[in-house]
Amino acid sequence: MSSVPDRSEIDAEYKWDLESIYATDEDWEAAYEEVAERIEDLAAYEGQATDDAETLLEVLELRDDLMREVSTVASYARMRSDEDTTNQEYQAMSARAQSLAAEAQSAASFVEPEIQSLTREEFEEMLEAESDLETYDHYVDDVLRMKPHTRSTEVESLLADLSEVTGATGEVYNMLSNADMEFPTVEDPDGEAVEISQSNFVNLLKRPDRDFRQHVYEAYFDEWESVRNTVAASxxxxxxxxxxxxxxxxxxxxxxxxxxxxxxxxxxxxxxxxxxxxxxxxxxxxxxxxxxxxxxxxxxxxxxxxxxxxxxxPDVPYDDARQHIVDALAPLGEEYQSRVADGLESRWVDVYENDGKQSGAYSGGTYDTQPFILMNYQDDISSMYTLAHxxxxxxxxxxxxxxxxxxxxxxxxxxxxxxxxxxxxxxxxxxxxxxxxxxxxxxxxxxxxxxxxxxxxxxxxxxxxxxxxxxxxxxxxxxxxxxxxxxxxxxxxxxxxxxxxxxxxxxxxxxxxxxxxxxxxxxxxxxxxxxxxxxxxxxxxxxxxxxxxxxxxxxxxxxxxxxxxxxxxxxxxxxxxxxxxxxxxxxxxxxxxxxx
Missing domain, CATH: 1.10.1370.20 (Oligoendopeptidase f, C-terminal domain)
Known part of the structure; x- marks a missing residue:
C-alpha cells in the first residue's frame, strides 16, 4: 500500500533547518516573552509620533525593530505548525504567535494615522531637521497616499485587534482541508492501494490509465461534496x-x-x-x-x-532537480547562481511530503533568517519547476x-x-x-x-x-x-x-x-x-x-x-x-x- 511517511522517517538533510532560528522551543518561548514585553514600549509613544523629527525617527525605528522580532517569532511557529498540522502543541504555538502579531499591530496602529496628520510640506521640514528620516521617504509618501482610507487611531486599533477574527475563515478552511478531511484510498491498475491526498491529487490525474484517473477524480470531489456547505459558509x-x-x-x-x-x-x-x-x-x-x-x-x-x-x-529525483536549476540560472550571473547552490546545501528546503504536513509549497523566512521553502516533492518534472519557482x-x-x-x-x-x-x-x-x-x-x-x-x-x-x-x-x-x-x-x-x-x-x-x-x-x-x-x-x-x-x-x-x-x-x-x-x-x- 502506498502511504505518506511519518516526519520522523525523513532524513534530516531533506528537512529545513528551523534550529538555525531557535535551537529549541524553549528559546522560542524566551523570544516570545521578550517581544511581548517590548510592545508597551511602542504603545507609550501614542499621541507623540509627530511631535518633532527626532521623535518620529525613534517611533519608526522602534516599530521596525519590534516587527522584525515579531515576524521571526511568528514565522518559526507557523513553520513548526506546517510540519504537522495535526500537532496540537505547534498549533497552539502558532495561534499564540498570531495573537502576538495582532497585539503588536494594534500597538503600532497609531503610527500611520499620526503620520497622516502631517502634510507633505511638514514632512519635508522634518527631513531637513533629521536627515536619517530620508530612509522613510517613500514609506511616508505611501502612508500619505492612503490617508483617505485610514481611519482614526481608535478605529485602526480596533481593526487591528479584529484581524484574527476577520482572518479566521482561512484558518478554519486550512484545518478542514489539511487536518480533518480524510480522502479515500483507491486501487490502481496494478492492484495497489493508493491514498489520495491534497498533495498527490494532481499527480494521480497524470496517470495513463483513464479509468483510474476517473476513479481518483470522482472520489476526491465526492469528499469535497461531503463538506460543501461548510466550505461555502467559510x-x-x-x-x-x-x-x-x-x-x-x-x-x-x-x-x-x-x-x-x-x-x-x-x-x-x-x-x-x-x-x-x-x-x-x-x-x-x-x-x-x-x-x-x-x-x-x-x-x-x-x-x-x-x-x-x-x-x-520521467522521474526527476530531487538531487537532479537541484543541479538542473542551478545550471539554468547562469544567465542571471555567477553570484546569483552560487548563492542558490549554497542555499540548497544549507537546508533551505523542507523537501518531502509527510503525514499531516501542510499541502502545497511556499517560500518563507524573515529579514533575520535564512530563506525556508516548504515543498511536497514528488520526483517529477512538475516538482522540479515548483522548486525553481x-x-x-x-x-x-x-x-x-x-x-x-x-x-x-x-x-x-x-x-x-x-x-x-x-x-x-x-x-x-x-x-x-x-x-x-x-x-x-x-x-x-x-x-x-x-x-x-x-x-x-x-x-x-x-x-x-x-x-x-x-x-x-x-x-x-x-x-x-x-x-x-x-x-x-x-x-x-x-x-x-x-x-x-x-x-x-x-x-x-x-x-x-x-x-x-x-x-x-x-x-x-x-x-x-x-x-x-x-x-x-x-x-x-x-x-x-x-x-x-x-x-x-x-x-x-x-x-x-x-x-x-x-x-x-x-x-x-x-x-x-x-x-x-x-x-x-x-x-x-x-x-x-x-x-x-
Missing amino acids: YKNSVKADVKLARARNYDTAREAALDGPNVPVEVYDTLVETVDDNLDKLHRHAELKREALDVDELRMWDLYMPLTGDEG ELGHSMHSELTKDEQPFVYSSYEIFVAEVASTVNEALLTDHLLETVDDEQFRRHVLNEFLERVRSTLYRQTLFAEFEHEAHELEEAGEPLTADRLDDLYQGLKERYYEPADVDDRIAREWMRIPHFYRAFYVYQYSTGISAALAIVDDVLEEGEEAAADYREFLQRGSREYPLDLLRIAGVDMSTSDPIERALDTYGQRLEQLASLV
Whole structure:
C-alpha cells in the first residue's frame, strides 16, 4: 500500500533547518516573552509620533525593530505548525504567535494615522531637521497616499485587534482541508492501494490509465461534496469580511481596496481578464490537442492534467532537480547562481511530503533568517519547476535584504510572482537547450505549456470567479453553495469549451486556498507575463538586462510595483506583456503538436 511517511522517517538533510532560528522551543518561548514585553514600549509613544523629527525617527525605528522580532517569532511557529498540522502543541504555538502579531499591530496602529496628520510640506521640514528620516521617504509618501482610507487611531486599533477574527475563515478552511478531511484510498491498475491526498491529487490525474484517473477524480470531489456547505459558509464569510473591511476604509469595492494597497490600478486587473478572454482560442486548441493525443471522443475533466506526450513523465529525483536549476540560472550571473547552490546545501528546503504536513509549497523566512521553502516533492518534472519557482521568491528576499532596510524588505505579491516565474522560464530554456533525451525534452515543453495554462489561464479564471463572487456579495446577493458552484461551472465551461464539463468540477473552487487571500491570484497571471518578457530580454541582451533584473530584485518595495517592473524593462500598465506571453504559449503549443 502506498502511504505518506511519518516526519520522523525523513532524513534530516531533506528537512529545513528551523534550529538555525531557535535551537529549541524553549528559546522560542524566551523570544516570545521578550517581544511581548517590548510592545508597551511602542504603545507609550501614542499621541507623540509627530511631535518633532527626532521623535518620529525613534517611533519608526522602534516599530521596525519590534516587527522584525515579531515576524521571526511568528514565522518559526507557523513553520513548526506546517510540519504537522495535526500537532496540537505547534498549533497552539502558532495561534499564540498570531495573537502576538495582532497585539503588536494594534500597538503600532497609531503610527500611520499620526503620520497622516502631517502634510507633505511638514514632512519635508522634518527631513531637513533629521536627515536619517530620508530612509522613510517613500514609506511616508505611501502612508500619505492612503490617508483617505485610514481611519482614526481608535478605529485602526480596533481593526487591528479584529484581524484574527476577520482572518479566521482561512484558518478554519486550512484545518478542514489539511487536518480533518480524510480522502479515500483507491486501487490502481496494478492492484495497489493508493491514498489520495491534497498533495498527490494532481499527480494521480497524470496517470495513463483513464479509468483510474476517473476513479481518483470522482472520489476526491465526492469528499469535497461531503463538506460543501461548510466550505461555502467559510468562503461566504471570508468574502463578507473583505467587503466590510473595504467599506470600513471608504472603498467602493473589495477589489479596489485590495489593489490600492500595492497601488495597482484596477484597470490592470481588467486588462488581464479581457486579454485572456480574447485568447481563449489558444486554450481551446490545447484542449483539442489533448483529446487527440488521448485518442478519445470527448475530453473529460479527469483528462486535463494528462500530458500531450501521452505517457507518464520521467522521474526527476530531487538531487537532479537541484543541479538542473542551478545550471539554468547562469544567465542571471555567477553570484546569483552560487548563492542558490549554497542555499540548497544549507537546508533551505523542507523537501518531502509527510503525514499531516501542510499541502502545497511556499517560500518563507524573515529579514533575520535564512530563506525556508516548504515543498511536497514528488520526483517529477512538475516538482522540479515548483522548486525553481520557490527559489525565485527566496532569492528575491535575499537580494532585497542585501540592499534595503527592514521597512522596504518585503515586496508586493504583484512583483513577487515575477521572480518565481523568471526561474521557471530560465529552467525551460536551459533544459530544451542542453538535454538530449527527446522524451525528456517533450515533457519539458509540455510542462511549460501546462505552467502557462495553469498560471495564466487558470489563475485568470480564478480571478474572474472571486471578482464575480465579491460583486454578488456587494450587491446583496446570497453566496450559497449552489450559487458558487454555478458561477464556477459557468466559467469552466467557457474556458474549456471543447471539453465535457461535468457537475463535479463545479466544486473545484472549494480546493483553492488562495481564495482566502482576496484578489491575490491574478498576480500569478501578471507575474508570468512580466517574467517571460524579462527572460526574453535577458537571453537576448545578456548581462545588461540581467543587471537590470537584479536591480529590480534589490529594490524590494522602495518603489511602487509598476515602477519597479519598469526598472526591469516591463510595462504592466499595457496588455503587451500578456499578449507576448500568450503568443509564446501558442507558438510552443504548435511546436509540441508537431512532435507528438
